[in-house]
Amino acid sequence: MGTTRSVWGNGTTEYALDALLAASRGQSFACPIDPQVCLPMVYVDDLMRGLLALQFAREDELQEPQRIYNMPGLSFTAQQLFDEITHFKPDFRVEYGPLDANMDKFAKLWPDSLSTEASLRDLDYEADVTLPRVVAGVLNAHSSRQLSSKAAFRSIDTCQSGRVNDYMLEKFVSKYLVRGRERSGYIARRQDMVGDIVNELMTRMDIDQDGVVSMEDFLSWSSTHNLEAFVEEYYAERVARVQAGLDELGLTWREKGEARA
Numbered sequence: 393m394g395t396t397r398s399v400w401g402n403g404t405t406e407y408a409l410d411a412l413l414a415a416s417r418g419q420s421f422a423c424p425i426d427p428q429v430c431l432p433m434v435y436v437d438d439l440m441r442g443l444l445a446l447q448f449a450r451e452d453e454l455q456e457p458q459r460i461y462n463m464p465g466l467s468f469t470a471q472q473l474f475d476e477i478t479h480f481k482p483d484f485r486v487e488y489g490p491l492d493a494n495m496d497k498f499a500k501l502w503p504d505s506l507s508t509e510a511s512l513r514d515l516d517y518e519a520d521v522t523l524p525r526v527v528a529g530v531l532n533a534h535s536s537r538q539l540s541s542k543a544a545f546r547s548i549d550t551c552q553s554g555r556v557n558d559y560m561l562e563k564f565v566s567k568y569l570v571r572g573r574e575r576s577g578y579i580a581r582r583q584d585m586v587g588d589i590v591n592e593l594m595t596r597m598d599i600d601q602d603g604v605v606s607m608e609d610f611l612s613w614s615s616t617h618n619l620e621a622f623v624e625e626y627y628a629e630r631v632a633r634v635q636a637g638l639d640e641l642g643l644t645w646r647e648k649g650e651a652r653a
Contacts (some may be wrong), residue, residue, distance in 0.1 A: 404498045408473055411486075412530040420485040424492035427471040430504040434465025435521040435529070439491045445515040450636070454504055454514050464506040465519045466526070474525045480542060513549065522547045539573045541614035545607050555604040562590045580631045589626050593619075 407424050414421040415532045434442075442463035468476075474486050521529075528543030548556045548564040570582040597605045597613045 398562040404495055404502065405431055407470065407495065408413045408433065411470075411473060411477065412527065415481045415484045416531050418481075418483070420487055421474075422487045422489055423470055423474075425470060425499040427474070427485070427486075427488065427493065428469050429496075429499045430467050430469045431499060431502055432464065432467045432504065433507045434463055435526050437465050438465050438519045438521050441515045441520070442515065443510060444513075445517045449515055456510055456514065461511045461515065462508075463511065463517070464508045466521065466523060467505040468523055472523065476546075477531075479524070479546065480527060480531055522627050541611055542607070544551070544614075544619055545610045549607075555606050556610070557604050558590050558594050561593060561605075562586055565590060565593075565619075565623060569620055580627075580634050582627055585627060585630060589623055592626065593622065630639065 404425075411421045411423075442461075446461060474484070477484050508518060524543040524546035544564075545556065546552075547568075548560050550560060550563075566583065566586050570586055594603075594605070596617075597609055599609050599612075
């Protein structure tokens, strides 16, 4: 499942992209399969991470005899997709008319999900992309509206309560905005700053200081800020302060690290 092309084929899972394209154009969508059938899909970001993990894996760590691995993504029903679309496009309408016999037949033959066991064991790969992120990502590719803030909130709000706390925000920041982005070694690690970053974010977004942030408050903050940019700016400022301290001592990053080791 990708976002860069505006035209695609008529595969069994293509209904999802067709529905998203219709939503971005303000059109209704005729559902061609049973809306309760669950199908496995993978977003291009996850797929590329999985392929790179396989490419750079050590041969002696690959336990599958033929070196063949599933790259699982996420599974959802058509109805779950439509419900998610309406969070971003409230006027989106679905027509549950005659089904496409061929598409519906194959949809019901497909597995509900793909095994994650081998890819997690041998490649340390697991999918990151959530359904809200998929929907926002594809809609953003076909619409001028910026929907990423609402998608981010719904990804943070794992309980779907309409409110997020510092624990939920910390999990999101650590998993999506910090993991795999270290550049300055252990002297200035993003992971070590997550707690401080989350505390600062909660101070700025939790307007009534009740320990939770509503979607309204989150969107209000996001109208002039961006979570990823905030984390990057916080990190850059912290690194600059540490670097200034090193400069005063006349030490390089390497020398400072050796002094602490």
